[in-house]
Amino acid sequence: MASVGLTPQLLGQAFPFHIAFKANGELVQCGQVIKRMCPELGRAKLVTEVFRIDRPSDVELDFEAIRAQPRTVFILECTARPFKLKGAMMHLAEAGVMLFLGSPWISELTELTDLGLHLNDFAVHDQVVDCLFLIQSQQAALSDVRKLASQQSVKLAQQQATLLEVEKLARERLEKELELARQIQVGILPRQLAAEGLELTAYMQTATEVGGDYYDVLPVEGGCWIGIGDVSGHGVTSGLIMLMVQSVIAALVAKDPMASPRDAVTVLNRVLYENIRHRLIKDDFVTLSLLRVSERRIVFAGAHEEFLVCRGRTGQTESVATPGTWLGVMADVGGFTTETTVDLEEDDVVVLYTDGITEARNAQGKQYGLERLGEAVRRSRHAPIEEIRDNVMQDVASWSAMRDDDATLILLRRSN
């Protein structure tokens, strides 16, 4: 088969960046484009005047050293101009010449401009330019991804800001409602506690978090009526229910100060049941003990916390159960409501409270409890009634720093 060779002109076209040199380093010829890139090449005698080998790093630009490295990628660095060439060294044995065939080693499009290279300067078969396009398209893809990512994070931040704003508004609304409920709760408390033949004092602490405590004292001839209880839930609905409880009891007592507490509780339940279930359409309920108190006797009905009677003479503390059921849950509680009578003697102290007192927890999670309450009252049972109250509240405070629930305490004693 006939073979073809390349004339120096064709070699120049096929390899515009080629360099040929002899065993002694003498330059034989080079491509037109490389000559333009490095005008010093045209004047140089030896290849080593304008080039050195960058890689392999341990090979000198020496004929024999290069010959010993067949099939190696060479990177030539121009020492006169800032560029490198990448390619192969071919040993033409017959001519005694080493031929470098390669292209500028560039990795960014901008280097084309820096080196003053045009697309026409590259041989048509040269893939260096294709590589540059590839790199460019990679960068375009990357910048698209970055743009998308940043748009995404902006959107996310906006959504979060909106969400926070909505949450804040909801929280503010809730806070307003709780404040309103607290105003109702505190607003209907009796302003002055006074009852014929009785010393009376009360303490109430309201916590908006849980809330719902209710108490009332209605003075009547020869004594008073006392209500103490708890409305489920918190917020405006609880406040409204407290108003109902207060109004119904006040109306019943005004009509008949000597009414039966059992009857009063039964009527109150009927009103609450109708109003809560059928008008407000809620499922709230009330626990309440209603006491008719005279100098010598307490008659009561309705289920709330058991209460304490601290006997003045002996210092013995008795707890009195308050049997019954929730109010506002069923139409008629008559069958569950009983009336109980407790006789009072001189200096007996009656202690009414809500669970905020007895369930106050100390650092170890232990509840204050009924026993401690009874003991605190017993210790100071002969002191003025306000002093007993302050002692008890101090005792509770030293037991528990937490104030996360309503707490109510009512003390009463037969006057001397």
Place this chain on the structure above:
Amino acid sequence: MYGLVNKAVVDLVTSKFGAETWTKIKQKADVDIDVFVSMDGYPDDITYRLVGAASEVLKITPEQVLEAFGEYWVLYTAQEGYGPLLNASGTNLREFLMNLDALHARVAMTMSNLKPPRFKVVDVDPKTMLLEYRSTREGLAPMVVGLLKGLGIRFSTPIEISHTKRADHEEFKIRVLPAA
């Protein structure tokens, strides 16, 4: 068309008329794409619909839209990182046009679905040349006019363009005017 083309349309409209106008055009064209991906292919139909909608919203003819877009394309590709390649493709208008097919052939290396137009330069006299344009796509000749205008600006070469429809191609006669 590659996303790069549609991105250029977005960029042209938003930079000259604002994001709201772009939203209107997108709605009118019934195109529901927020971000075009440069190296992804999109149906030609999307680009044509955008041009049609832009014409309606901006109250100019589709030909004017295409011409404005052609002119912008030269600017846009340079700004999107292809500047050095444009530089390397020629130092004057004629050289650049001569290399246009080679440029597209290189681009096709990475955009394998590219259906680039074909350009051929025929010299008439030292001041005049004919550019023959062949494309598989219909109706984009006004865009070529815009491209030539953009290139005239790029190479600071004032030119006069006349367009003739030939049997199997479009022909643009380009006359270089004396520099102002």
